Structures are given as structure tokens and as C-alpha cells.
Amino acid sequence: MSLPHFITEAPLTGQLAGAEGRHAVTVKRIAPGEEIMLIDGRGTWARVRVTDTSGKELLKGEVLEQGVDEAPTPRVTVVQAIPKSERAELAVDLATQTGADAIIPWISHRTIARWTGPKVAKNVEKWQATAxxxxxxxxxxxxxxxxxxxxxxxxxxxxxxxxxxxLHEDAESSIRDIALANEIYLIVGPEGGIGTDELELLGATPVKLGPEVLRTATAAAVGLAAIGVLSSRW
Incomplete structure (x- = not known):
């Protein structure tokens, strides 16, 4: 079984505090003798055996192994038309699970949800927390x-x-017919779809994943999975 992961800043010394420490000590009740993984979110990791916990948020441990993972290729940035309400967080969650390297919220012509003023920073922070x-x-x-x-x-x-x-339901080409580059922007439209004028404006290549029409919250995850099996990512 894989080890629970907790985020901290490099260098990874085996100590965990703050919100992540509280989650480990108070919520997950990680105890001395157990092993965890510390990550910095940029590929650096350390396997740690817990030696002590104190208070509600301090954990100390011995670094057993550490390393740096190579970033997967091709690099995939998901451009996600902003969905409504809870579908937005679901889209980010699923895209992260299936390997998105970066996520760009997109205010398309048909996007209903609009981020303005203080909502911009608040919603970006919410998406980042979900990721x-x-x-x-x-x-x-x-x-x-x-x-x-x-x-x-x-x-x-x-x-x-x-x-x-x-990703477009009327595309003539399947994603499996595309020669993938080392860097890909995977664009997911809004619930109402991408209009012809907007498609021409972007100049992106329309592709389809299969006969079904996917919802905006799940489309990126399916697209990432397809890219995963069609490339060296998986």
C-alpha cells in the first residue's frame, strides 16, 4: 500500500508542521514508527519514518530515502472552461488525478460562471487547494x-x-490519430460547447475521444488518460 503524502517546502528534513503537520498528527493520527512521504510539489520527495509527534501539529522523523522524480512527457496543460459551482472543483480534482501538469481557467464566450474582482483570487486559490x-x-x-x-x-x-x-464532438480526427508533441494544451469547452467562431479564433486542432459526448467536468480526465496511453506518460 502506498504511503500517505504530505506537502512541505524543500529541503525535506523529516519535520512537518503547520497545517500539513496538523493534518498528519491530529486528523490522520500518524504515530511514531509509521512511514510517510514528504513532497514539495515540484518532484522532490522523501520517505520518512516518524520518530516523534508533539502537540497538535508537529511531526519529526528520520529520512530513509529521498529523490527527485522527472516530470512526465509530454507536458500537458489543461485549459478548462470554467464550469458552474461544484463541477469546477470536480474538473480540477479529476484532471489532477489523471496527471495534468498545469491548469488554466478559461473564460470562453459561452462560459456562464464569471470571475470578477475579488472572486478571481478566491477562485484560483480554491482550484489550487483542490489540486x-x-x-x-x-x-x-x-x-x-x-x-x-x-x-x-x-x-x-x-x-x-x-x-x-x-475536445470537440464534431471533430473528424480521433486523438489517437494525432502525433503528440512534447508540450500539449488540452482545451475543454464550456457546458454549451465551443462555437465555430471561437474555434476559428483559437486555431486549435479539434479532436474527439470517442462516440460519447463528455461533460465538461470529466472531459479533461478522459483526454489525459488517452494521452497517457498514447505516449510515454503511462
Missing amino acids: REAAKQSRRTFIPEVHDPVTSNQLKDIIAGKQALV
Whole structure:
């Protein structure tokens, strides 16, 4: 069984405190003699045998093994049209579980949920917290970075000259027919779909994953899984 993961800053000395320490000591009730994994979210990890806990949030341990994982290739950035309410966190959770390297919230032409003013920082922080927890649960040593939201015009500039694949139910090409580059932008549209004018604006390559029409919260995860088996990621 894999070891529980906890996030701390490098260098990983075997000590855990703060919110993550509280989660380990008070919530998970990790006790001396047990082993855990400490990660910095950027690939560095340490396998630690717990030697002592004190108070509600301090854990100390002996580093048994440590290393740095290589980032998977191809690198996949998920561009997720912002879904409504709880579907947003589900989309981030599933994308993180299936290996997204970065996540960009996208305000598409048909996006209903709008982030403005103080909501921007609050929602980005919420997505990042969801990504952190999903990374820990899925035993990842890399935590995907959640960027600030972008409009379609901004997205056009970001993906210019890059391989950008947009999941589209009317696409003629299957993702398995695409020669994958070392860096991929996987674009997931809103609940209402991506209009023809917006598709032309972005200049991305439309691809389909299969005969079914996926919901916006699950599409990125299925796309990442397909890329995983079609490349060296899995």
C-alpha cells in the first residue's frame, strides 16, 4: 500500500508542521514508527519514518530515502472552461488525478460562471487547494500549477505555435490519430460547447475521444488518460 503524502517546502528534513503537520498528527493520527512521504510539489520527495509527534501539529522523523522524480512527457496543460459551482472543483480534482501538469481557467464566450474582482483570487486559490489535495490523494509528487483565468483572446496568444487540442464532438480526427508533441494544451469547452467562431479564433486542432459526448467536468480526465496511453506518460 502506498504511503500517505504530505506537502512541505524543500529541503525535506523529516519535520512537518503547520497545517500539513496538523493534518498528519491530529486528523490522520500518524504515530511514531509509521512511514510517510514528504513532497514539495515540484518532484522532490522523501520517505520518512516518524520518530516523534508533539502537540497538535508537529511531526519529526528520520529520512530513509529521498529523490527527485522527472516530470512526465509530454507536458500537458489543461485549459478548462470554467464550469458552474461544484463541477469546477470536480474538473480540477479529476484532471489532477489523471496527471495534468498545469491548469488554466478559461473564460470562453459561452462560459456562464464569471470571475470578477475579488472572486478571481478566491477562485484560483480554491482550484489550487483542490489540486493540492487531489495530488496528495493520488500520490503525486508534482502539484499542477493553477494559473489566473484567461479570455479567448488571451488564450489564442498563449497557444500560438504550440500543439493545442480542443475536445470537440464534431471533430473528424480521433486523438489517437494525432502525433503528440512534447508540450500539449488540452482545451475543454464550456457546458454549451465551443462555437465555430471561437474555434476559428483559437486555431486549435479539434479532436474527439470517442462516440460519447463528455461533460465538461470529466472531459479533461478522459483526454489525459488517452494521452497517457498514447505516449510515454503511462
